[in-house]
Amino acid sequence: MSAPILTLEGVSKRFTKPLDAASKFANLLGANYSEQTVHAVDSVDLSVRQGEVVGLVGESGCGKSTLGRVVAGVHQASSGRVSWRGRYTDEMSAPERKAATLAIQMIFQDPMSSLNPRLRVTDIVGEAPVVHGLVAKAQQDAYVAEVLDRVGLDSTYRRRYPHQFSGGQRARIGIARALAVKPQFLVCDESVAALDVSIQAQVLNLFMKLRDELNLTYLFISHDLSVVRHLSDRVVIMYLGRVVEAAPARELFKGPQHPYAQALLANVPTISARKKRFAALKGEIPSPLHPPPGCHFHPRCPMAGPRCRAERPALKEIAAGHVAACHLHDGGVGALAA
């Protein structure tokens, strides 16, 4: 396997709501308001190799979209470092950073709201290449036509507005926009979740076709396990801002190790399991404002013991390329580690 092209080292993203003037004043008088911090992403390590499709899975609110945005450079990480092709992004010079920004592109969830309703397709797709001088203004139209053909859209539609397209076509426009700057890495944030199943399949096939044609690497964020299974080489499961398990897709779907992953996979509806009862996980995902101590999953975990409440489990390699963060695989849940 080749060396990773994208690496995250202990990346966290916190959103802090600063105190307003009234609470500061109340604090002066002895009240006890503190700033509220959401740990959307909590020290995540992740590496992605060239040409790989990494599926990022988790419940809604577990921080997978935020992680995707940090990777795509839309958000800055609060701590930790991102490196692209062996260079840390915070050490890059301006031109390098620009190249990295263009190399990592994002495809958004809602194809309607991710397209500016006042621009024509030719301007939506052609804006960035022209801005960055990849294409001369005069060649914009021809270039856009070429990109639209590549994503399977009739290029004679390029003078239309986004609202004149169907959902699947809009998704293709979003893909074309990302492809127009010749990226090497695509972050797909729930990119097919808003589409109906037949269109989903078309768009997923398009992703795979583009991967082969353009040698792309994907970080595929989804809550839909069947989509991830179909698409991914490797799957990363997140829970409340942390990675709980990561493994090659085949291996993970065969034998998940983390109790959360097990519960998640047990609830995938399949045709053969027609009469199966789904044992829903008890409780709700806890608020990231006040995450539980120790293992984030322990309040809902059927196997939780005293150690889970106190100590944060580290990611531990169980098999080759298969890591899980659970005390069950790291000396048991009973007593506190010495």
Added chain:
Amino acid sequence: MSDTAAFTVPPAGRSLWQDARIRLLRNRAAVASLVVLALMALGCVVGPLLTGHPYDRVYQDYVRVPASLSSYPKAEALPGAVQRIAARIRATPSEIAARSDRVRLVLTAQRPIDQRLLVYFDRSDQFGTPVIAGSEQEGRRLVLEVPVKRRHFLFGTDSNGRDLLTRTLIAGRVSLAIGLLATGVALVIGVAYGATAGYLGGRIDMVMMRIVDVLYSLPFIFFVILLVVFFGRNFVLMFLAVGAIEWLDMARIVRGQALSIKRHDYVLAAEALGVSTGGILRRHVIPNTLGPVIVYVTLLVPKVILLESFLSFLGLGVQEPMTSWGVLISDGARAIQATPWMLIFPAAFLVTTLFSLNFLGDGLRDALDPRDR
């Protein structure tokens, strides 16, 4: 799919604005409004040269005459006018025969009539220079042919005897100019400022909006008086003062819009694509604020016109004999019972303009929104 289509000639390129124009021209109310506004502007620019009355000419004999399509003086008013002039000449008129363009009359007096006094006919607004057709009884009886000066006051005259049509048109110049210019100033500053503040957000937004709040808390009249004290009374100052106040509202509206727009995925996408802040503002944020902005502009123009009349009423705006629709309407409103035409005509002009602006604004908003096709 269509590899041939990529190399065929692309459909004729039309910009957003060309598209908007085509859609606007399809909107009948908007086109009618555009025509009305164009006629109004043309009338106000050219009209005062064609009415035959200077806007500041005072006709002392025609104070508060009602609007009329037929010319003044009216036939029934002629004997009375002749009586008054004859009294000043100290003679008695008789055998008054009024025709359309001249009056034939006989003046008799106890003593010979001083012919120099006939200049009173000249001085009146109704008559020309009298011609003495016959002098009898050693000048104690004069037969006069007096030409009648025919004048039209289509909108009547005001309480100083000035032609209201000319004044309404002259006033339109001031009102339209200030309405459009001050709105334009407010639009440009407000949109640029509000979009920048809303899009950049955070501390910059806070500072920028606190500046707006500070300016907002400044009483408008106080601000105008300050300007007048420092720079003297000046027509341009009014644009400045009104523009400087009105952009604050615009900035707030646009900032609110920009705050919500910057959360949209297409702005995030543009950021991820490395588009510059200026480019994002120009291509993504500002065009999407247009809807509410245009509606607000159509409300702003009448507001500015009325604000100008308020300033003029306080003596800080346009000065007599120059006038504006606001001034004419406030004059007319004070004399609404005695001389309703002084209110009706300027008000009709203002209302027509405002209606047209409203329809045009609606049309523009629809035309600029590609989704409404």
